[in-house]
Structure formats: C-alpha cells, structure tokens
Amino acid sequence: MVTRTHGQRQGTRSILRKSKSERGRIFINRVMHQYEIGDRVAIVLDGAQHKGMPHRRFQGKTGLIAGEQGRAYVVNVKDQNMLKTVVARPEHLRPIQE
Numbered sequence: 001m002v003t004r005t006h007g008q009r010q011g012t013r014s015i016l017r018k019s020k021s022e023r024g025r026i027f028i029n030r031v032m033h034q035y036e037i038g039d040r041v042a043i044v045l046d047g048a049q050h051k052g053m054p055h056r057r058f059q060g061k062t063g064l065i066a067g068e069q070g071r072a073y074v075v076n077v078k079d080q081n082m083l084k085t086v087v088a089r090p091e092h093l094r095p096i097q098e
Contacts, residue, residue, distance in 0.1 A: 008055070009056070011056075012047070012056050015045065015047075015056055015059055016045055016047030016056075017047065018047060018048065026048075027046075027091070030046075030090060030091055030093075030094065031090055031091050032090075033090055033093075033095065035065045035073055035090070035093070035095070036065065037066065037067060038064060038065060039064070039065045039095060040062060040063070040064060040065075040095070040096040040098060041062065041063060041064075041065060041073075041075060041093045041094060041095055042060070042061070042062050042093070042094045042095075042096055043058045043059060043060065043061050043062070043063065043075065043077070043086065043088060043092060043093060044059070044060070044092065044093070044094050045092050046091050049089070049091040049092070051089060052071070052072050052087070052088055052089025052091065052092065053088070053089075054086045054087070054088045054092060055086075057079070058079075058084075058086055058088075061077050061078075061079070062077070062096060063075040063076050063077035063078070063086065064076050066085070069087055071089055071090075072087050072088055072089045072090075073087070073088060073089075073090065073093065074086075074087055075087075075088060075093070
C-alpha cells in the first residue's frame with residue numbers, strides 16, 4: 001500500500017478545478033482590483049495561481065479586509081467560533097457588493 005500524503009493541497013482535485021472556458025485565462029481585473037480596509041470579500045481559490053493562495057478550508061468563505069501585507073491583503077474570516085486571519089493575494093479574492 002502507498003502511504004497517504006498530507007500536503008497543503010491534499011484533496012483539492014475538485015475544489016481547484018477550472019471549467020473548460022476558464023482554463024488558460026488570466027483574470028486581470030481580479031489581479032488589479034484595489035481593496036480598501038473594511039471591504040467585504042469572498043475567498044475563491046484560483047488553482048492556476050499558486051502564490052498567495054490561502055488554505056483550502058477557506059474556499060467560499062467571506063471576510064473583511066483588515067490591511068495590506070506586501071502585494072497581499074489581510075482578511076479576517078470567521079471560522080466556526082474563531083476569528084482567523086488569512087493572508088491572500090487579490091487573485092484569490094472577489095469583492096462582495098453590499
């Protein structure tokens with residue numbers, strides 16, 4: 001038997017898969033979007049971009065921008081009862097209209 005891997009991207013085959021129409025495209029409007037502190041964002045992982053990708057447990061979660069850290073943004077996310085801090089690049093974030 002082969003031992004099971006326990007890496008960062010373990011079990012993400014369906015989570016990080018892109019549709020056929022999205023494959024090979026770079027979403028420049030997502031990369032160039034500027035966020036302000038207090039903006040609400042959704043974390044949507046882009047499997048083609050590996051840098052600045054948060055952990056897969058945060059896929060689909062929403063949070064508030066708390067600050068900037070280099071090219072990435074600091075996002076406060078509610079995970080069960082805890083408030084967690086996620087550092088993600090803008091390729092993995094989408095703005096939510098209020």
